[in-house]
Amino acid sequence: MKLLKIIRITICALSIVCGLVTVAFGEDMQDPLRKAIEDAVSKVKPALVQIRVVTVAYEDGREKKSEAYGSGVIINKDGFVLTNHHVAGHPARLFCILSSKEEFEAELVGTDALSDIAIVRIKTENKREFPYASFGDSSKVKVGDSVLAMGSPVSISQSVTHGIVSNTEMISPKIFDKYGIRFLLDGEDVGSLVRWIAHDAAIYPGNSGGPLVNLRGEIVGINEIQFGLSGAIPANLAHGVAEEIIAHGKVRRSWLGLDVQPRFKQSQAQRGVLVGGVISGSPAAQAGLKPGDLLLRLGDSPTNVRYEEEMPDFMRLTTSLPIGKEVSALVLRDGKETAFQLQPIERGERHRKEQELKPWGLTICDLSFLAAKEMKRSSQAGVLVTSVRPGGPAG
Secondary structure, X not given: OHHHHHHHHHHHHHHHHHHHHHHHXXXXXXXXXXXHHHHHHHHHHHHEEEEEEEEEEEEOOEEEEEEXXXXXEEOOOOOEXXXXXXXXXXXXEEEEEEOOOOEEEEEEEEEEOOOOEEEEEEOOOOOOOOOOOEEOOHHHOOOOOEEEEEEOHHHOOOEEEEXXXXXXXXXXXXXXXXXXXXXXXXXXXXXXXXXXXXEOOOOOOOOOOOEEEEOOOEEEEEEEEEEOEEEEEEHHHHHHHHHHHHHHOOOOOEEOOEEXXXXXXXXXXXXXXXXXXXXXXXXXXXXXXXXXXXXXEEOOEEOEOOOHHHHHHHHHHHOOOOOOOOEEEEEEEOOEEEEEEEOOEEOOOOOOOEEEEOOOOEEEEEOOHHHHHHXXXXXXXXXXXEEEOOXXXXX
């Protein structure tokens, strides 16, 4: 009996002490992670946007409209919203719903299929300043970091999921190549430029364009895909593209006409990227580069691609060279290093804007510079037929 009494007294004493600790230090001492999440959410949620879009697509010789939902985040006080190209890149009408439940019509400022980034601007009659979220440095994101995926999954108003960074160098799975599957938007291979931040915070259809946030309440990525793991476009890339679009309405990229690949496994070279092909008439061809060359340096930047995960770095380098200004290229050919001078030209978009020709039952677009090169045409004259209406006049 005495032992039971002592046990009861001890339990009561411990309960009192625990209660005092809770009162003295609050719930933060019990769950610091929850407090950090609440603080991070409170910084970003006012800038979170649900996007409703009437989107336009062209198929079977017709222009077709459909309604879709996505997510976005306000990135400055003037109401510029960062989202995905595949969410808002082809709008007939755009609407933004804020965390306050207010709904505004919006307009497309510019879009970039290659990085899957678009900027829309909230339209208001009076000059209004909007709450906005800040960017963090995505190059400092590490495996194991806690992250929050914020957005509007399955068009549910602003929601949050929590997880950790699983991989900072996620590329399109190699098994996809076996089946000829690529992540293409308007003909652009998004995986050629973007190396995703992989995380296990759940995302669903509708989360696209929403921010991936660290526990400091900073945007470190823009959620885009899911290969089992979720994938976010690194914030440093997304921010740079967003600034270009806001300033110029589009992203200008350089083009050399090189087709490259990682060095062969049996290669004894310790650096460089292997030139697999050179497009006729391109800056690379005019400079004298040839298939089989090992490109060691481009401008002031050394080039080193041994693994597929390093290919997006090279793509970002070659598309960010000064257009129209000579750049040096150091090449290893037949055991000898040789310098070449290249003059990058503007790359342009791969697919031009489509339109419907109703009397003919066709959808068409102008030939882009890249499309003409791919089709081995000497000029961009004419238009490209993109689809034909079955049973229509052209069909």
